Amino acid sequence: MNIYTVNYILSRLSFAMAAALTIPLALAVYGDEPSREAFMLSVLVSAFLGVGFRRYGKPAEELTAREGIAITAFGWFTGTFLGMLPYLLGNYLGFLDALFESISGFTGTGATVFSSLGNLPYSILFWRMMTAWIGGLGIIVIFIALLPQSGASTIYMYNAEGAGPTMDRVMPRLRDMTMALFKIYLIFTAFTTVIFMLCGVDFSIAITHAMSTIGTCGFSTYDDSTMHFHSLAFELWTALFMFLAGGSFSLYYRAWVKGPFVILRNTEFRTYLCIILVAMLLVALNLIVEMGLNVGSAARVAVFQVTSLSTTGFVSADFETWPTFSKLLLLLLMMIGGCAGSTASGIKVARIILLVRNARAVILQKLNPHRVVDISLSGAHVDSAMLLRTGTFFFLYLTIIFVTAFLLTMDGLLPFDAVAVAITTLGNIGPAFGIVSATSTYAPLSDFVKAVLCLSMLLGRLEIFTLLILLRPSFWRKTKRW
Numbered sequence: 001m002n003i004y005t006v007n008y009i010l011s012r013l014s015f016a017m018a019a020a021l022t023i024p025l026a027l028a029v030y031g032d033e034p035s036r037e038a039f040m041l042s043v044l045v046s047a048f049l050g051v052g053f054r055r056y057g058k059p060a061e062e063l064t065a066r067e068g069i070a071i072t073a074f075g076w077f078t079g080t081f082l083g084m085l086p087y088l089l090g091n092y093l094g095f096l097d098a099l100f101e102s103i104s105g106f107t108g109t110g111a112t113v114f115s116s117l118g119n120l121p122y123s124i125l126f127w128r129m130m131t132a133w134i135g136g137l138g139i140i141v142i143f144i145a146l147l148p149q150s151g152a153s154t155i156y157m158y159n160a161e162g163a164g165p166t167m168d169r170v171m172p173r174l175r176d177m178t179m180a181l182f183k184i185y186l187i188f189t190a191f192t193t194v195i196f197m198l199c200g201v202d203f204s205i206a207i208t209h210a211m212s213t214i215g216t217c218g219f220s221t222y223d224d225s226t227m228h229f230h231s232l233a234f235e236l237w238t239a240l241f242m243f244l245a246g247g248s249f250s251l252y253y254r255a256w257v258k259g260p261f262v263i264l265r266n267t268e269f270r271t272y273l274c275i276i277l278v279a280m281l282l283v284a285l286n287l288i289v290e291m292g293l294n295v296g297s298a299a300r301v302a303v304f305q306v307t308s309l310s311t312t313g314f315v316s317a318d319f320e321t322w323p324t325f326s327k328l329l330l331l332l333l334m335m336i337g338g339c340a341g342s343t344a345s346g347i348k349v350a351r352i353i354l355l356v357r358n359a360r361a362v363i364l365q366k367l368n369p370h371r372v373v374d375i376s377l378s379g380a381h382v383d384s385a386m387l388l389r390t391g392t393f394f395f396l397y398l399t400i401i402f403v404t405a406f407l408l409t410m411d412g413l414l415p416f417d418a419v420a421v422a423i424t425t426l427g428n429i430g431p432a433f434g435i436v437s438a439t440s441t442y443a444p445l446s447d448f449v450k451a452v453l454c455l456s457m458l459l460g461r462l463e464i465f466t467l468l469i470l471l472r473p474s475f476w477r478k479t480k481r482w
Contacts, residue, residue: 001064001066001067001070001475001476002060002064002067003056004056004057004058004060005057005058005059005060005063005067005071006057006067006070006071006074007053007054007056007057007058008053008054008057008058008059008060009057009071009075010053010057010071010074010075010078011050011051011052011053011054011057012050012143013050013075013078013079013139013143014046014047014049014050014053014078014082015046015047015050016143017046017078017079017082017083018043018046018047018050018082020130020134021039021042021043021046021082021085021086021127022039022043023126023130024039024086024123024124024126024127024130025039025040025042025043025123027122027123027126028121028123031121031122031123033121033122033123034090034121035086035090035092035121035123035124036123037089037090038085038086038087038089038090038091038092039086039090039123039127041085041089042082042085042086042089045082045085046082046085049078049082066475069466069469069470069475070470071140072140072462072466073462073466073467073470075139075140075143076106076139076458076461076462079106079134079135079139080099080102080103080106080458081099081102083102083105083106083127083131084098084099084101084102085098086124086127087101087102087124090124092114092120092124093113093114096447096450096451097113097443097450099454100113100442100450100453100454101113101114101128102131103454103457103458104430104457105128105129105131105132105135105217105219106131106132106134106135106139106461107135107345107428107457107458107460107461108132108135108136108215108216108217108218108312108343108344108345108428108461109217109218109313109424109425109428109429109430109457109460110132110212110217110218110219110312110313110314110428110429110430110431111313111424111425111430111431111436111441111442111453111457112128112219112430112441112442112443113441113442113443113450114441114443115441115443116223117220117221117222117223118223122204122221125208125221126204126208128219129207129208129209129211129212129215129217129219129221130211132211132212132215132217132218132219133189133211133212133214133215133217134215135215135217135461136185136214136215136216136217136245136343137181137182137185137215137249137343141178141181141182142178142182144175144178145175145178145179145181145182177250180253181249181250181253184249184252184253184256185214185249188214188241188244188245189207189210189211189214190210192210192213192214192237192241193206193207193210194206195237195241196209196210196234196237196238199229199231199233199234199237200231200234201229201234205221208221209221209226209238210241212312212314213238213241213242213245213312213314214241214245214343215245215343216242216245216246216311216312216313216338216342216343216344216345216428217312217313217430218308218312218313218314218315218429218430218431220314224315224439225314225315225316226238226304226314226315226316227315227316227317232300235300235303235304235316236303236304238304238308238314239303239304239307239308240307242307242308242310242311242312242314243276243307243310243311245311245312245338245342245343245344246272246307246310246311246337246338246339246342246343246344247263247269247272247338247339247342248266248268248269248339248340248341248342249341249342249343250341251263251266251269251339251341265378266378267353267377267378267379268339268340268349268350268353268377268378269339271349271352271353272338272339272349275310275333275336275349276306276307276310279306279310279329279333280299280302280303280306281302282325282326282329283298283302283305283306283322283326283329283330284298284299284302284303285298286322286323286325286326286329287301287302287322287323287326290323290325290326291321291322291323300316301316301317301319304316304317305317305319305330306330306333309330309333309334309429309431310333310334310336310337310338310344310346311337311338311342311343311344311429312344312429313424313429313430313431315431315438315439317438318437318438318439319433319437319438320433320434320437320438320439327433331419331420331423331433334346334423334424334427334429334432335347335397335423335427336348336349336352337349337427337428344428345426345427345428345429345460345461345463346427346428346460347393347394347397350377351390351393351394353377354375354377354382354386354387354390355390355391355394357375357377358375358387358390358391360373361373361375375387393463393464393465396464396465396468397426397464400422400426400456400459400464401419401422401423401426402422404418404421404422404425404426404452404453404456405418405419405421405422406418407448407449407452408421408422408449408452411446411448411449413434413435413449414434414435416433416434417432417433417434417435417436420432420433420434420436421434421435421436421453422456424436425453425456425457425460426456426457426459426460427460428457428460428461455467
């Protein structure tokens with residue numbers, strides 16, 4: 001591995017983070033907020049780190065797979081470290097809490113350790129939402145889109161960031177594709193901001209919630225999340241945008257070029273839509289039967305929370321008080337997540353489809369050993385290597401949930417609470433049940449639990465393999481060439 005190439009790319013990422021931090025710095029200076037010194041120091045530290053990486057860095061014509069993985073992993077480590085500086089240097093949070101908040105933002109988890117948001121300056125609140133927006137599409141994706149790279153081998157960086165079981169190439173050149181996705185991302189964010197303003201929300205609040213919504217994070221500027229607005233229109237529009245953010249942005253680009261029927265013909269999107277609609281119906285019926293809610297109220301909270309806990313993590317109702325059936329259904333949605341190529345995490349709908357179709361193929365072959373069963377996704381043949389990776393990912397996903405829950409129970413969490421927290425952090429959702437319910441924060445958790453959850457959030461966002469590869473000794477051997 002060429003460490004000089006890795007350092008060179010990390011230097012550019014550090015400079016990009018410094019540039020990003022100047023936006024909340026400008027807001028802090030304009031509003032004469034006490035956070036301006038923290039942001040100024042954060043910009044300087046980011047720039048200084050960039051200079052340090054550049055001092056020991058050198059561009060290369062091509063990247064190997066190993067270098068692409070290293071850049072992506074250490075790029076996220078660098079980004080989350082620099083992202084925590086405003087919280088730490090402004091004395092708003094301690095080191096571990098600041099790191100937790102930064103990782104939660106960039107990974108789109110939306111789990112907060114702030115006990116209350118009421119006393120925080122707007123620039124800090126804006127930075128929280130900005131981390132969610134940057135991490136939503138992906139630090140590396142935005143980096144590739146905005147900054148020219150040396151060589152065409154940045155594909156390894158793109159693959160390592162993890163967007164699902166398949167990489168849908170809508171354009172032959174990677175940079176052109178990432179730029180197209182970034183433009184779609186910007187359009188979605190701008191449109192969401194305008195709609196929120198039409199719902200009666202101020203621009204400053206509308207843009208922050210738009211960034212959190214499209215980035216599927218769930219951070220809010222208020223302690224009571226979207227419940228603060230008491231607006232049916234705001235909730236319904238938010239639910240729609242959360243649902244769209246859980247779809248593939250590559251698919252949206254294809255729809256822009258070839259027409260909207262491309263979306264309806266996509267197997268993964270149709271399945272995603274069906275899962276959401278069926279879950280809404282089941283939750284609403286369960287709330288009507290078990291809690292006695294009227295049809296309108298049940299439908300309202302079911303529509304919002306099903307779309308939110310599948311992708312984002314906003315809260316419009318205290319679902320801790322819901323029947324067990326609805327809570328287990330919400331946990332299942334947290335695990336599934338959104339579509340491949342979306343800003344949502346989770347197992348991804350595409351993998352669920354492949355797992356089901358592979359199981360069907362195995363059953364059919366048991367009935368008729370000589371039968372050949374073709375497995376496809378949206379009309380494209382899926383080879384055995386892809387099926388193996390999908391099965392391996394599913395196994396690792398469940399294993400990490402079990403291990404994380406086991407570690408949390410060692411710290412005193414109840415089994416159901418531990419499992420729920422493990423699922424919601426690995427799925428990058430945020431709120432769960434029990435100790436971190438809809439109306440609670442992660443502040444009371446111990447440092448040990450927070451450290452475990454930091455790793456869980458990163459594993460969920462980078463889809464496990466990128467970080468696990470770093471544990472292989474062969475990855476670090478100088479003589480080993482990938």
